Amino acid sequence: MANNPIAAPPPAKKRKTSLSSIPDDVIVNVLARISISHYRSLCLVSKNFYSLLSSPDIYFARSLIGTTDVHLYVCLRLPTPSSTSHHHRWFNLGYRQGQLSLVPVRTLSSSSYSPDRLNSTSVAVHSEIYQIGGGSNEEKRTRAVRVLDCRSRTWRPAPDMKVARKHARSYFLDDKIYVTGGCTRREENWGEVFDIKTQKWKPLPKPPSDHDHKGVVYGGRLYAFTSINYAYEPKEERWVQEAGFVGLGPITGPLCVIGNEIFAEHDRKYTWYNPRNVNGKQQVIDGLNDVYKKRANNYRTIQLVNHGGKLVIIWNETRRKRKRLWCAVISLEERSTPLGTRMRGKVERCDLLLDSVHKSYMLSSCLSVLV
Structure with missing residues (x-):
């Protein structure tokens, strides 16, 4: 009988899977x-x-x-082409070709609604940004509050404040927004608080000293730094004089909190301070020489931001009638030395964001948002 070899089966055809399936x-x-x-x-x-x-x-x-991701949202006040007016524009701060860059946020608002408000204050609340007060021109104040949902990229109105304000300050603590200043009769309407859950505003008691202040949220309290420091106790709904922060120098510029430390600018250097350290003093952050080299003598720090535990520094540089906007991203590390604890910064990026913009441009907000 002849041997008939069995033919090998033909190779199976590879099935192509389409994304549409x-x-x-x-x-x-x-x-x-x-x-x-x-x-x-x-x-x-x-x-x-x-x-x-x-x-x-x-x-x-x-x-x-x-x-969730942590994203930086930047609001710029830009001059309108061929006009003396201005408008606000939101951007994401991201990376493009290895450098920090501003990417426009394309919102889906209706044409009949414009959230643009000059001299407003903004605060991040989870995945949303509350834009509070301001006005349609330099003189006007408003009680209006608008909310940008950073996930759906849509604007919506929120309940109005009780008092019209511009150039106010805002803070977020325990699902409440605290707004201070920015009104004509500050001695009576110094501040108010908005409860996110109930969607209601109510007056905020004023501290014994209602002079202009720098504020910060730290350790579950709202602090107002004036000639005398005060802390607001949310549970007791009252201000108490704060005996701490002895080593913190005069606050003249922006500041932010990362962990247990307060970061600020002092004598043209970036510093850190931990009020919980016994006999603690404000100390210069080590390792930032690359940042100092890129800053011109005519710079002005306009924002310090806690971005996922990193320090983001944004400053302006003015050249005649034009401005330049710079940004540095700093990772931080505490180190123990024979002379005590030191804070060392590593410059991850230090880039020019905007070059030669009109002098009337301003950075209104830079916020870290969970999306």
Whole structure:
């Protein structure tokens, strides 16, 4: 009998899987686990990706699995072309070609609604930004409050304040927004507080000294730094004189809190201070020589921000009738030395964000938002 070899079966054809065959809810579940910093590039994959990444579904899925990113939102006051007026524009601070850059935030507001308010104050509340007070021109004050949902990129109105304000200050503590100053009769309407849960405003007791102040949220209290320092106790709803912060020098510029430390600018140097240290003093942060080299003599620090535990420094440099905007990102490390604890900063980035903009430009806000 002749041997008839058995023919080998033909190779199986590889099945091609199209993205269009994958259910949208599966794609959303996968995309929700990816950092938002990659969404801009992923939008270019397909129209379906763009649609899914632009919908509220992606952020609902991120909240379900507990995925959040910390993003910096920057608000600039820019001159309107061919006009003497100004408008506000929001940007994300991100990276482009290895450098820090400003990416415009494209909001989905209706044409009949404009949240633009000059001289307003802004505060981050979880994944939202509250823009409070200000006015449509330099002179006007308003009680209006508007909210930018950074996930859906939409604006909505919030309950008005009891008092019209501009150039006020705002702070977020324990699901409440505290707004101080910015009104004509400060001795009577020094501040008010907004409860996020009840959506209601009520007057805030004024401290014994209502002089202009620098404020900061630290250790579950709101502090007002004047010639005498005061702390507001939310549970007791009253101000108490604060005997601490002895080693903290005069506060003339911006400041922020990272962990247990307060960061500020003092004598043209960036400093840190821990009020819980016995006999603690304000100390210069080590390792920032690269930042100091890039600053001109005519610079002005306009913002210090806690960005996920890193210190972000933003400053202006004025050259004749033009301005330049700089930004540095600093990672921090405490070190024990024979002379005591030192804070060392590592300059991760120090880049020029805007070059040669009109002198009337201003940075209104720089906020760290969970998205």
